Every structure is written in structure tokens, then in C-alpha cells.
Amino acid sequence: MKRFMLALRFLTVYPFGGDENIDGNDLAASTVYYPIIGAMLGIILYWGLQLAQRAWPEILASALIVTLWVLLTGGLHLDGLMDTFDGLGVRGDRARRLEVMRDSRVGAFGVQAAVLGGFIKILAVSQLINRPAWMLGLILAPVAGRTALVALMATGRYAREGYGLGREFVERTSMVHLLLAVLLFLILGYAALSIAVFPLLIPQILLFFLLRYFFVQNFGGVTGDLLGAACELHELAFLLLLPIILR
Secondary structure: OHHHHHHHHHHOOOOOOOOOOOOHHHHHHHHHHHHHHHHHHHHHHHHHHHHHHHHOOHHHHHHHHHHHHHHHHOOHHHHHHHHHHHHHHOOOOHHHHHHHHHOOOOOHHHHHHHHHHHHHHHHHHHOOOOOHHHHHHHHHHHHHHHHHHHHHHHHOOEOOOOOOHHHHHHHHOOHHHHHHHHHHHHHHHHHHHHHHHHHHHHHHHHHHHHHHHHHHHHHOOEOHHHHHHHHHHHHHHHHHHHHHHOO
């Protein structure tokens, strides 16, 4: 239970607890629960959209749900997306990119990524409205994003020198943790969409390998910011592909 609560506090704005002693093994083991935390977020978003669409036009209802999405997660992964694009936008080698990403200030490239990503996400959510099967898929988008986090942690290497919280996750998350997280993703996906979840899994796997290769080539591995960016991109890809695959 301690590790589940740790995952809940790390991935959401849930404020309680945090006084117990935890170590790197607890952090790694908590990743097994990431798909469950994603499903909890997805259920809140699903019912929020059900209510919002009855009161407001589709675009406004979608904008409110995406805003709720950011608030529930504390903007953790969106911050990673912005820092990643700031790093990609700078001229220089890997060390320079990582240095820029560590800067707490947000640059022009990060702002552009946040604005465009948010705009696309709002439109992607709006196309789900009044389509029951597609709206159920909204539950799985956060699950897909958080499962991708575990996959990158388990198969990647930490890009920075020295200690960082991301290092604890990347170096201690094992293939066993990944297999359990993927199993939970499949169980949750089958519960929501039946066998339709399997075609949706294929592009997620392809995106994972593409991002992993891209991160290694441009950053030398993964960091906490890159993990956050991957979560955002996997969520967005899942939303965009829902209407195509479930058509």
C-alpha cells in the first residue's frame, strides 16, 4: 500500500502522506502501479467530460477537461515537455541541451510546445464527445502515457552525470516492473475497449521505440524531463489514433 500511495503522490496532486521512509527500491516498485493511477485519472476525466458536454459546447467542454487533466497531475509531465523542447531548440551538444533543460525558466520553444500540444489535445478530446466507445478510450490515454514511463525507465539509461531523482527510477526499474505494468495496461484496456485495445497498442509500441531512439541520439539517454515529455506524447498519440482505429 505504501508503494501505491507513493505512485499516487508522485503522479498526481494528492497531498497526503509522505512521512514514511522510502528508498530507491520503493520508487522503482511504485512504477508497477502507474497504469492504475493513469486509470484513476482517466475515469475522472471521462466522467468530467460526460458532465461538461451537457453544459457547454464541445470545444469549451474539451478545454475544461484538458485543464482538469493538467491540474490533477500538477503539470508535471507538461513541464517535462516544455523543458525537452527548450533543450531541442538550443544550438549545442548534448551537454548544452541538458543544461538548458535544467534551467527553471521556460523558453520560447517550450512555450510553443505547450501551446500547440494543448491546442491539439483539446481538439483531440472534442472529437470523442457523443461517441461512447471513443470516450471510453479517454480512460486509457493516461494509462498509455504512464505505461510508457515505466517502459523508458526499465529499458533506458540515465543521461545526466551525478545524482538525480530520475536516476533512481531509471537505474532501479526492472523488466519485471515493466512486465507487470504492461499486464495491467492490457487488463485495463480490455476492460474498457475489449479486443479493440490491441490495435491501439501497436502504434504505442512504435512510438515508444521511436522516442527511445530519439532520446538516445539527442540526449544520450533519458531524464525526468524526457520521461514527462514521453508521457504527454503517448497520451496525445493515443487520443489522435482512437477515431482512426475504432472507426
